[in-house]
Structure formats: C-alpha cells, structure tokens
Amino acid sequence: MSLAFKQETFRDDYTFRNSPEAIRRFPFPFPEDQYMYSVNIEPHTPGPKGAVTEFTLDVDEHYVAECRDKAITLEQDPGRCASLPHMMDAEWDFLEFTMESLARDYPEQFSLSKNGKEWTWVNRPLGLEQSFVFGDAATLPMGPFEYMGRQVQGDFVLLDQREDTLFADAGIVTSQADWSLAFNVGMSWHEWHGPVPQVTKLGVMDRALKFLMSLQQGNPVRRLNWTMTINPRLDTSPENYPLWGGDRNKVNAQNAGELAHLRVELQTLFRMPRSNAIVFSIRCYLISMEEMATYPRWAKRFHRVLRDLHPDLVEYKGITKYQQAVVAWLSRFDDGADIGIGTQPE
C-alpha cells in the first residue's frame, strides 16, 4: 500500500478526513444488528492485503498527523506517559518489538540495523535517525518506552503479570476513550476495569483475564472495541473533558453526519520475551457518519445497533445526549431490509 501521509488536525479546526481508501479499509465492528459487550478475542494472524490487520502494527495515511497530535498532548501533559521503576525490561522489550515490526512491515518508511547491541533506527516519515546501545537508556534521548511510544500510532499499556493478575504498570495514553493513565497506572486488572457496566454479571472480565494470563510469545490476540466521539478528536481524556465535553451539546439531526464519529479501537495483545510482560496496543480509527454512509450497508447496520443499544452502554459510552440525533440522521439510509451477518461494506 502506498502511503501518502496527510497533514491534518485532531483538535481546534479538526481538518482530519479519511481518503476513500481509508474509508474502505475501516475496521467496521458490527456483524449483527444487535450489539452486546463480549470478550470476542481472536488470534492476531495476518489479515487480507490492505486490511488494518494485515501487519503486526498498522501504519496508515494518518501516521504523521497522529504522531504530531500525540506530541502536543504529551507536551501539555507529561503525565500521559508513565512507567513504574520495575518496568525497564518491559520498556526495552517494547522498543525492540515496535522497531522490528515497523522495519519489517514498512521497509520504505522505517529501517533498523544491528551490530551486536549497537542499533541504528531510521524513521523517514518523522525524519528521525537514532544510533543507540540496546539496554543502555543513557544512549536514548528519553526512556525506551516513551521513545517508541511516540513513534507508533495509538496508545500502549504494558502489563506486568504477577499475583494471579495483570497490572497496568506503564502506559502512553493520548487517544484513549475517556480513562486516565495518571489515575489508573499501577492498578490491577479488576481495579482498572471497575467502571465497565454489565460485565460483573457476565463474568466476562474473569474469563478474559484467565485467557490473557496464558498468552504466549509468538501467539498474539486481538479484539475490537468501539464508542463514539464528536469531532475527530483523539484526546478525549478525562483530563481535558472540560475542552471536549461541551461538544456533545452541538449535535443535531442535521449536522450529525459531519460531527458524529464512530471510534473503533483495534486492541492487540502481545507477550514480551525478557520481561514476560504483555504489550496492550489500543489503536484508534475514526470515521464520520457521512464517510460511513459511503457504504449504505454500514449506515443501515449502525443505525440499528445505535437505535437498540442497551441503556447502560449508551450511558457508559457517553452517547446519551446525541444518540437520537445520530439515529435520526442515519435513518434515511435504512429501508429495514435484511442485510445478513458480517461486517463487509457491501
């Protein structure tokens, strides 16, 4: 896939737009007319050519603009990147993993050369070249986790496995859907998943934890999660809630097409070698209702999912204020026809 990196913003004037190719490859998450929270984990095996799951880590046309947005958020709030002292092995594992993945899968954009422990990393889209000694933090301009966390799209959390659970002991979180790293860093699995509705009844969290505890090297897994955002804003953090919260009031049945966005998170989990930690990657994809309607099948599907969504989920996902406006905007595409199972655009 040829990558033409866009210049666009995810704040202020919100110039972010998806090209037709980006719309077509969007990871639409709804195979059925009804949605209920589930574990829905599957092996992270290479997807079809051009799909967001084709490679280990996905780099797309928004790469440069997203890295820029991430840098702005980190400058304004350094607390969005945190790593507890015992996580240094995991940080180096993460650096090795991200550099090797990007260099292998996007050789035109990235390269990594090694001479024993002396490595050289080149990131052409961001114009970076760095020689350093693997394992020696003094030879990098910042910690290994932050260094590469800034150069890959999406958020990352490093999970330490101990005491029969997983701990979120490091994170770089600038595009999250409404949770705070500064508050959550150091929490165990059940603690940080505390505020998710309905799940205690279903035991979903217990089963997911048990599964992840046996995650193996060489056998990563993935799942999709989704929510909605008004304006193509990446930084929908609790920290900046005063900046973006009010946008929910601006949506009506006429402008919902432009303002309302479906936000899909591709979550992938990888077991790391030296630290035995798990890398949790949360990669965010945004699409406006207008862009989604390029494919009427998607518009019909999402119309039904949103209209019939369980009230607890509506509230938890912050959709309450504009749910009806978006449903109204989408309704014109829905003739009630049976469109069958599956997430395909057509």
Next chain:
Amino acid sequence: MSQLQVKVAAIDDVSAGVRHFTLVDAHGGELPAFSGGSHIVVTMPAPGRTYRNAYSLLSSPENRAHYEIAVHRQPQSRGGSIYMHEQVKVGSVLDISYPVNLFALSRVAKHHLLIAGGIGITPFMAQIHDLERLGGDYSLHYGFRSREHAAFADALKARVSQRAVCYDESLGQRMDFDALLRAQPLGTHVYACGPQGMVEALVSTARALGWPEHHIHSEQFLAPPVGEPFTLKLSKSELEITVQGDMSMLEAMEAAGVDAPSLCRGGACGRCELEVLGTDGELQHHDHYLSDADKASGRKIMPCVSRAKCGYLELNL
C-alpha cells in the same frame, strides 16, 4: 499455536540419570529471548504416540544462539523422558513451543529466596542470569541426594559462590525450612522447585509462618500418573476416545485430533480445565489447580494430569 523448530547441537550427561541438551534454531536463525523460569514443551514423535513434556530452560535468557534443557530419566513414567534419553541424538530435529513462564520472578520483590531440590535446579539457573543482570538481591539453597546427583552444582558455585549454599544429603546436610524462612526480611519472595515432597514441605512451612500466598512461588512438573484405560466421551465433538493406561486424557484427545486447550501440561496453570457432564465411576484428581470444593463437586477436571476410574467419562468439549 505457533511453534519453533530446533536441532540438537550437543548432548552430555551431567549427573546420575540427567542428560543435558543444547538446542539451536533448526533454520539457523536466532531463538526468542525469554524470562528466567520459563519452560518449553517438547514434542516427541514416537511411533504410535506423541509425547509432549515440559522442560525448564536453564540457559541464559539473553542467549539467542541456543537453549539448554536437562532431562531426568524417569523409569516408571509414560515414557517421554526415556524417549529423550534413548531416541534423541545430536542432529535430531524437534518441535518445541515458544518459552512459557509460569514460574516468574516477582518484579516487585525486595529479596528472592530460591530453593532447589535435585533436577529442580534448572529454572533457577536461568533466573540467576536475570537476577545478576538486574542487580537483584537473592540467595540460592540447593539440596541433592549426593554429589553424583548434583547437576551443575560446581558450575553454580563458581558463578555465584557467596549467594549459593549446597546441601549434600549423603553428608547429612539438610535445609531447615523453618529457620531459613524466619530469617527473611520483609518483601522476600520464596521460590521452590524440586521433588513433590520437598516443595509441599516448603510451601506448608511458609504458610504456617504467615507468609502471604503471593510471596510463595512453586513449580512442579507433575507427570500424569498411569492408570486403567477408560472411554472418554466428548459431547460437543461427538467423539468417543479410548484413554490408554499409560497416556493422559489430554494426550488421548490430541492423538484423536481434538483441539484441546492446554499450557503447562502439569496440573498447575488451569488452562486445560473442562466441564464434567457425567461418569459411571469416580474422578481421580492429580492437579494442583482446582480447589478442594471444585474437586469434590465432580463438575470440573484437568485432563492434562487427572484421570477417572470408570467405564466412561463425558466432558463438555
């Protein structure tokens, strides 16, 4: 599940009944790095049946050129270790799992107390590399029947002399678990690996002295015990399989082509747990994972090590 292929590069006998194997990547590349305490599951394609046994990696976790394992020959077993001793030669190619760690060092421990018995020394050898690299505070206590049974003792003493204490049973030297545990400062984690009796004694002493559960770590590779044959019915797969006396339920299912989940294959991790739908006999639990209540309920079983004395056992798979 993705696997690795390795070739045996060297074999040597290091002590009575213990054979040391050096494994390299079969395609000439680098092997994955791992964390100390990890093991690999080696697939042994014997005629008529496939063995799969877990062996701790004892080599340096940073060394990606080769892996090292040590196999203790167990005469009264299903035959996996005998296969390793008799059938595997220099040049043999084997399928192995990626390294899996169910016996990891705690990254928040202030001190690490390592207790090894006999062949149980193997995971600690890799962990010591990690501890030295990280500057961790640790001490190793290594008990064995006699110098003949002390695989790697000399190499260890040379490497970590001040931090290792050896106990030669034939000279009357014995570890005093009570005294050892009472002397540990706050924030110590204890790790035990070795014969079942030793590990159980260490764990129960630590509990009696008030050590919190998460400060106590142990690894025992339980070999699935042999028993009498019975019929295994799998309700969802609609299959009936004969479980022979000398193979585990898990092995019987795998031989029949069933995709049964598993991980440690030694009754410790919980991954293979299955629901029991019915039986005309009694369950024989040999695992360390299920609670007493779960075992008594008769509704769950760990097929990697447990069996049943029955005509048939039906599982929900």
Next chain:
Amino acid sequence: MERGYWIRSKPVYTALLWNTKATAHAVLAAGEGGLAVVKLFQQALPEQGITVFYSPAGASKDYLPALQAAAGADLQVFETTAALLEAWTRYLASARMGLRIYSAGTEKFMWEVTDAAEAFGILNNDVMKELTGSLARSVYCVHCKSLTHEVTSNIATCSGCGRHLFVRDHFSRRMGAYMGLMVDAENPGEVPEIEEIYP
C-alpha cells in the same frame, strides 16, 4: 453516572480478625480506630508478639484506658499520625517475613499505613483494614491533579482549581483517593444537588 453497575475498584473493608499463622503482629490505628483495636483484643490472642501503634488524634472518645488494659507494654502512643507513620517505617526496616499487619481508622490513614509498608515489599491486599469513623474521601482531580481531602459530599470543590468535581467510586490504591471529574463540563454552571453521602 454510576447507575447500573458496581465498581470493582472500590475497596471493601472488613472487621479485624487475628491471623494465627504468623511470626509477629503489628496493629496500627488512629482516632476511632482505637475502638476497633479494643474489639480485636477481645478475641483470643495469638501466640506471637504483638505491637500496637496508636494515635488518638480525631477520636470522639478516650480509648487509651481500654487500649492500655488490653495491650499493656505492647502499646505505643503518638500525638500525631505523622509521628506514628515515622515509627512504623522504622519498625518495618527490621521486621521479618511472617509479620501480619492490621490497620483501623479513616480510609486516608489506612492507605498511608499501607503505602509505608509497600516500600518494604508488602502487597497492599496483605494489610487488613477496618474502616472506622468518617466515610470522608480523598479526591483526585484529573484536571489539575491535586488531591482534596475530607470530602463528605457527592460533589467536591477542588482545592487546586476550584472546579466542581463529581466524586466517583473509582479508587486508586496508589493515591489512596477517588477520581474526581468536572461535573458541569458539558453544561457549565449546572451543578446537581450536593448531598452529604460520605459522613
């Protein structure tokens, strides 16, 4: 905002009970926590040595006579919780594995006791906690990152930035505080009724 589900991060506190498998016991209490300690000593005592650290600051009654009768020479009394925590840290430095730890007092006090112990490798679930006295909460403002203490209502005024914060049940053990999120971000000035629900 919290309707329809229960937040598992919220710690659940219990009544103090002796754990008989131990090599030593340390009991730490402040204010109303003194009563919890008196109750603890009414149970059959364990065989191992016990040390009690108590600060009366904030107590509604004088528990000292009862505590002295119960713990005798094993009782150490401190004027302030700061002094108590200092002594606790010194004790921890020479303590051995097998020490069982019991705390009683406000949430803030108990997490300070736990914090001091964590520096020595103790896991936070291994400090037994009995909540006594006030249910007042410490609140972490995600916007300006300050902590506001002694919050007894569902909506707090941030001591750092002045915003009105909804006090969630989502709790951070590391901070010993609940998350506070601006309550009127979407509709500035529309603050719901303030209710004293953590007296």
